Amino acid sequence: MAIQGVLRPGYVQLRVLDMEAALVHYRDRIGLDVMMTDDDGLVYLKAYDEFDHHSIILREAPETGMDFMGFKVASEEALDAFARSLRAAGVPVDEIPADEGRYLGRRIGFLAPTGHRFELFASMGRSNACPMIDNPELWHAEPRAMRAQRFDHCLLYGDDIDGTMDIFCRLLGFVLTEQVVAPDGTVIAAFLSCGMKAHDIALVRHEEKGKLHHVSFLLENWNDVGHAADIMSRYNMSVDIGPTRHGITRGQTIYFFDPSGNRNEVFAGGYTFYPDHPVRTWSTDEVGKAIFYYERALNDRFMTVVT
Amino acid sequence: MAIQGVLRPGYVQLRVLDMEAALVHYRDRIGLDVMMTDDDGLVYLKAYDEFDHHSIILREAPETGMDFMGFKVASEEALDAFARSLRAAGVPVDEIPADEGRYLGRRIGFLAPTGHRFELFASMGRSNACPMIDNPELWHAEPRAMRAQRFDHCLLYGDDIDGTMDIFCRLLGFVLTEQVVAPDGTVIAAFLSCGMKAHDIALVRHEEKGKLHHVSFLLENWNDVGHAADIMSRYNMSVDIGPTRHGITRGQTIYFFDPSGNRNEVFAGGYTFYPDHPVRTWSTDEVGKAIFYYERALNDRFMTVVT
Amino acid sequence: MAIQGVLRPGYVQLRVLDMEAALVHYRDRIGLDVMMTDDDGLVYLKAYDEFDHHSIILREAPETGMDFMGFKVASEEALDAFARSLRAAGVPVDEIPADEGRYLGRRIGFLAPTGHRFELFASMGRSNACPMIDNPELWHAEPRAMRAQRFDHCLLYGDDIDGTMDIFCRLLGFVLTEQVVAPDGTVIAAFLSCGMKAHDIALVRHEEKGKLHHVSFLLENWNDVGHAADIMSRYNMSVDIGPTRHGITRGQTIYFFDPSGNRNEVFAGGYTFYPDHPVRTWSTDEVGKAIFYYERALNDRFMTVVT
Amino acid sequence: MAIQGVLRPGYVQLRVLDMEAALVHYRDRIGLDVMMTDDDGLVYLKAYDEFDHHSIILREAPETGMDFMGFKVASEEALDAFARSLRAAGVPVDEIPADEGRYLGRRIGFLAPTGHRFELFASMGRSNACPMIDNPELWHAEPRAMRAQRFDHCLLYGDDIDGTMDIFCRLLGFVLTEQVVAPDGTVIAAFLSCGMKAHDIALVRHEEKGKLHHVSFLLENWNDVGHAADIMSRYNMSVDIGPTRHGITRGQTIYFFDPSGNRNEVFAGGYTFYPDHPVRTWSTDEVGKAIFYYERALNDRFMTVVT
Numbered sequence A, B, C, D: 001m002a003i004q005g006v007l008r009p010g011y012v013q014l015r016v017l018d019m020e021a022a023l024v025h026y027r028d029r030i031g032l033d034v035m036m037t038d039d040d041g042l043v044y045l046k047a048y049d050e051f052d053h054h055s056i057i058l059r060e061a062p063e064t065g066m067d068f069m070g071f072k073v074a075s076e077e078a079l080d081a082f083a084r085s086l087r088a089a090g091v092p093v094d095e096i097p098a099d100e101g102r103y104l105g106r107r108i109g110f111l112a113p114t115g116h117r118f119e120l121f122a123s124m125g126r127s128n129a130c131p132m133i134d135n136p137e138l139w140h141a142e143p144r145a146m147r148a149q150r151f152d153h154c155l156l157y158g159d160d161i162d163g164t165m166d167i168f169c170r171l172l173g174f175v176l177t178e179q180v181v182a183p184d185g186t187v188i189a190a191f192l193s194c195g196m197k198a199h200d201i202a203l204v205r206h207e208e209k210g211k212l213h214h215v216s217f218l219l220e221n222w223n224d225v226g227h228a229a230d231i232m233s234r235y236n237m238s239v240d241i242g243p244t245r246h247g248i249t250r251g252q253t254i255y256f257f258d259p260s261g262n263r264n265e266v267f268a269g270g271y272t273f274y275p276d277h278p279v280r281t282w283s284t285d286e287v288g289k290a291i292f293y294y295e296r297a298l299n300d301r302f303m304t305v306v307t
Helices: A019-029 A076-088 A161-171 A222-234 A284-291 A300-304 B019-029 B076-088 B161-171 B222-234 B284-291 B300-304 C019-029 C076-088 C161-171 C222-234 C284-291 C300-304 D019-029 D076-088 D161-171 D222-234 D284-291 D300-304
Strands: A006-016 A033-037 A043-046 A056-060 A065-073 A094-096 A107-111 A117-121 A150-158 A175-181 A187-193 A201-205 A211-218 A239-245 A252-257 A263-268 A280-283 B006-016 B033-037 B043-046 B056-060 B065-073 B094-096 B107-111 B117-121 B150-158 B175-181 B187-193 B201-205 B211-218 B239-245 B252-257 B263-268 B280-283 C006-016 C033-037 C043-046 C056-060 C065-073 C094-096 C107-111 C117-121 C150-158 C175-181 C187-193 C201-205 C211-218 C239-245 C252-257 C263-268 C280-283 D006-016 D033-037 D043-046 D056-060 D065-073 D094-096 D107-111 D117-121 D150-158 D175-181 D187-193 D201-205 D211-218 D239-245 D252-257 D263-268 D280-283
Touching (some): A006 A019, A006 A150, A006 A211, A019 A033, A019 A043, A019 A056, A065 A150, A076 A117, A150 A161, A161 A187, A161 A201, A175 A284, A187 A284, A222 A252, A222 A263, A222 D239, A239 A300, A239 D222, A239 D239, B006 B019, B006 B150, B006 B211, B019 B043, B065 B150, B065 B211, B076 B117, B076 B161, B150 B161, B161 B175, B187 B284, B222 B252, B222 B263, B222 C222, B222 C239, B239 C239, B280 B284, C006 C019, C006 C150, C006 C211, C019 C033, C019 C043, C065 C211, C076 C117, C076 C161, C150 C161, C161 C187, C161 C201, C175 C284, C187 C284, C222 C239, D006 D150, D019 D033, D019 D043, D019 D056, D065 D076, D065 D150, D065 D211, D076 D107, D076 D161, D150 D161, D161 D201, D175 D284, D222 D239
Parallel strands (some): A006 A056, A065 A117, A150 A201, A175 A280, B065 B117, B150 B201, B175 B280, B211 B263, D065 D117, D150 D201, D211 D263
Antiparallel strands (some): A006 A065, A033 A043, A043 A056, A094 A107, A175 A187, A252 A263, B006 B065, B033 B043, B094 B107, B107 B117, B150 B211, B187 B201, B239 B252, B252 B263, C006 C065, C033 C043, C043 C056, C094 C107, C187 C201, C252 C263, D006 D065, D033 D043, D043 D056, D094 D107, D150 D211, D187 D201, D252 D263
């Protein structure tokens, strides 16, 4: 089979300060479905076009940010192979047994040099609310609110992004698709793909470890990006910037914040990537256009507000 | 690297009755760029968002149809491995040396049980008109006419689709994403992916060998599908059906004909496929909705007009 | 004030065979809001972007079709003036007193030569669900289902369309915007505007009197036309044709049927008309393109199925 | 006829510092067609969907800004009646004879209290490049560049906007559709319609007389607004703000500057206005949302940069 190894971002666990407010945000505004609340009060959600049981996990906590991000891999054998590769490279790997109550198969986890925890898993239970399979209609019911189709990627801020990139590219099979490079050759930002998307994870160099810049959801098109902006203003949600376009990936986008202050993105479009494509490179003097193609300048919030 | 083996459809060579009329169609209406005319009078074209030198080759000939379809593979090693696998399975493979004048590396070719010739190649020269790489703008110049982004896939008609499917799925690493199945279990139509697209090639069971149903081009969105329909009617082009949506793949689509009678498609959308997704299956009593989701019925042309 | 006399189509009363089924259709699929049910069981609905109390009235009856169509005029004085003009031209006019319970001011009514009843009114109560006025948000709540913005126009079939056109153009101030003319000069279809829309009412020559071809609702854009088509197929609603475009008016459209068999249209776009614009004329040999710009041919249903 | 008096904005004459640069901007980026250059070097342009000969006149001059704005009225009789009304109200009116070489009928002109010159005219020659009338196709050739459909309106800054509003509303038949009002009741901004558009001219209170805030062009939809933004960044045009939405009128918009510094707008959407609709009123504490619905804050440029 042509796509092997890591398939895609599978889930992300976020810390929110107030679960009720978070649910209004993720369920009623972004349009995710609540699949389950577990015994610890964690809430599991998914977008309407995802097959797996959940992709977003919310945990009420006194501090915001990301607990961990999980990637789905093609098979249990691939999972074992990644565990071996990581350990061979000196990366400590922990193993978490399958948890049927949470619809989740066994996982392996590791701490990346940027201070982020990543997990890999090969199986998750399928939801009843997943896309139809037999004579499938477009959807069960019309997508709601911002009509998010899937959890798409995260952008993470951390210090040793070279170290984390090395793990993803050399050990996990990701490919660098696009980068911002300083005049001295330092990579400031790196966009990595494990498939045909322009990015599945992105990293920005930053003095602190383990920071989350944003969690991103895919929309169908630019029309839905505008509709999402309408919803944000109608309900006075906190917006960072947009609607705009990224020069990097070409995605059409809005950044906004959940009620706890975690940044979200909804976006559409962006190019299809293939591994024979060249790396696209931006110089720091064009970084404004790289990040916000229409404004051609960064805003301070983009560089400094992380959780 | 996560995507291995066959990457994508790379080129298709079409026979047209009148080159001048064909160029008006493919260049001025669909919006492809003419890259080169070779010494034999073959014309090489590409869409604005493709890196490789060409994707459509037109050959003036007394009969319409497809000469061959070529798939790009990830490496020369992969090419060798596929040659070995095909030969090991009893499929005769020919080898064509690299042709610098045509910007094409060495190829291997084989005749599939449905009577279609396929080629595999690992390298093609990059065009000057390819997407930008350094501080890349969205495009060099605004996309023209129907604004086709890339050659996307072919739908082929033939008798022994089980045999051709077997080669693609067992030897070339394709995955069945969606199918139409008769009550007796016969697969009527099969949609195969080598990556994350809902299909890279599709096969329909048909009494004749080696037939072309359509060559498809990707558009950005439903808005551009409507714009393409405007162009078709403005210039009185021959339309088969659409704008409509496929139940299969969910693509938003129009079928139309080039001046020689070869069917084309322009489409947008469709789901993202991952190899852990289930196969979606349509029964023949719902085949109307499968093919044309809005009309919920096939038209005769769809089933009978092939080249 | 620049727009005087007749402002726009205000309401239409439709006969439906089964009110429950009709409500699923008009409320849950088209997305209208139910404003009131009166003592006679008539149900009053409106679209989310209309100020007046209602625009669609449903009456359960053993036969389908239209009871009457009402136009709003600019003032009570204009209403009196129209009553005088109609009577002076020999058109019998009846008067209906204001009905507060139905939020409706006094009306005048007349029977047109094509057998259709029309009413004129100058005042209607405003709904609580009307668009916001003070620091107005885009909408109270996100538009639902097909997201119809307003009742837009009717197309009516009748015998003496010259007579009805004469009343609308000479007495009510409508302007002919577009027409289909037979080789002998007979007008086959006429599109009339009372403002800047490409049509507020349209008439097609037909052997029977008093027939309804369709009631039309405005959508925001082509994207919503596609979304409406998705909904129609998802819920297996009866579709006539579309998504397509009209040559006449240039509107992007779908025709479909309510559960009783009354034809509806949802459409978007179309040109802005000004009274200094020339009349656009189609010959009968181009009538296919006039009606269905993409198909370039009429379907039988369009010409024969009326209620 | 229902629309009487003033029909619409007909033309605006702009001063540009460099005609060559201006033509690249208005012709190659916005997509207007150059209709004529007169003996004085003035260049006349129109959008593809306009019937009249021209709508934008460019004059090379050492200072930027607007020379005058002209409105088309319904008839020569209406023109005479407006001249009488203006004079009766003490507004000096000059008369300019018809100028066949410029395709323009006789005009009357007056200076408004805000220091802006306005003209009224009843006839202008029709262009060969106007929309088709007999069996009309959608367009002659595909709209180019930003695909502007028409010159739509101007926003003007001046001191005595009460005086200018009085002329437009009391003498010329315009209607106030929307306004921003300070706590003391002062109208800060007023949006006036002569037909069914949410505005045909807008006025903002400002210390200087005779200033131009922007000249606006209509696009088909939000998709074309995004496409216009792509063009602006691709060619490094000077952008003020957008893509965003106005709370006032609900239009989806981008503000940008021509090479001389005159502000332009391209926009789509906005509500349909009827004279029985209530005036919509914004308070100054919500003025951010009124002007830029997504940003919910004004930028300095919007309030201070005028030509």
